[in-house]
Amino acid sequence: MTTPPADIWQKVTVRWKDIARVVAIVATVVGSIFIPPPAYMTDSGEGTLVPFTRYSVAIATALLTVGMVRWNRREHLRYWIAATVVAFTLVAASYFIYNDRRDHLTAVGADGVRVVIGSEYTPVGHAYIEHHPDARPDDLLSDAPCPAGGSACSATLVWTAASIASNKRLLGLLFVAGALLLDAALLSAVQCTLI
Numbered sequence: 364m365t366t367p368p369a370d371i372w373q374k375v376t377v378r379w380k381d382i383a384r385v386v387a388i389v390a391t392v393v394g395s396i397f398i399p400p401p402a403y404m405t406d407s408g409e410g411t412l413v414p415f416t417r418y419s420v421a422i423a424t425a426l427l428t429v430g431m432v433r434w435n436r437r438e439h440l441r442y443w444i445a446a447t448v449v450a451f452t453l454v455a456a457s458y459f460i461y462n463d464r465r466d467h468l469t470a471v472g473a474d475g476v477r478v479v480i481g482s483e484y485t486p487v488g489h490a491y492i493e494h495h496p497d498a499r500p501d502d503l504l505s506d507a508p509c510p511a512g513g514s515a516c517s518a519t520l521v522w523t524a525a526s527i528a529s530n531k532r533l534l535g536l537l538f539v540a541g542a543l544l545l546d547a548a549l550l551s552a553v554q555c556t557l558i
Contacts, residue, residue: 397461397541400534401469401477412535416542423543427550443554450548457541464537468530470500472514479531481522488521
C-alpha cells in the first residue's frame with residue numbers, strides 16, 4: 364500500500380526541525396572536512412560558495428527526508444544500506460579528488476594568500492618558465508610584477524583568465540558535490556538505524 368502524497372508532506376513538515384538539525388550538522392562536517400576553495404569571493408571578502416552549498420544541502424536534505432519517510436519499512440533496508448555504502452565510497456573518492464585538485468590548482472603568493480591559478484600561461488608566464496623551468500606556481504606568483512598588488516592580480520599576469528575561471532568552476536563543483544554526497548551518506552546511514 365502506498366502512502367498518499369499529502370500524508371508524506373505532513374510527515375516531512377513534522378520533521379522539519381530534524382531536517383534543520385541535520386543541515387546544521389552536515390554544514391559543520393562539510394566545513395571541517397572540505398576546505399572551501401579560494402574562489403567565488405566578492406570584493407568585500409565575503410564568500411558566496413559556502414552559503415550556496417548550505418542551501419544546496421538543505422534542499423537535498425529535504426528531498427532525502429521525503430524518501431526516508433516514504434521508504435521506511437524493513438524491506439527497504441537493503442536499499443538504504445546500499446545507498447549508504449555507495450554514497451560513502453563516493454564521498455571518500457570526492458574528498459581525495461577535491462584535495463588533490465585544490466593542491467594542484469591553487470598556490471600561495473608572496474602576500475601569503477592562496478589563490479586559484481590557471482592551467483595555461485600568458486606570455487609573461489611563458490617567458491618566466493623559459494628562464495626558470497623548475498619554478499613552482501608559488502614562485503611564479505611571488506615573482507609576478509603586479510602593479511595593483513596581491514596574489515590574485517599576480518595570477519592574472521601569469522595564467523590566462525579563462526584557465527583560472529575554468530579551475531575555479533572545477534573546484535567549486537567538486538566542493539558542492541562533496542557536500543551533497545556527504546549529506547546523502549549521512550542521511551542514508553541515519554535511515555538504516557531508524558528502520
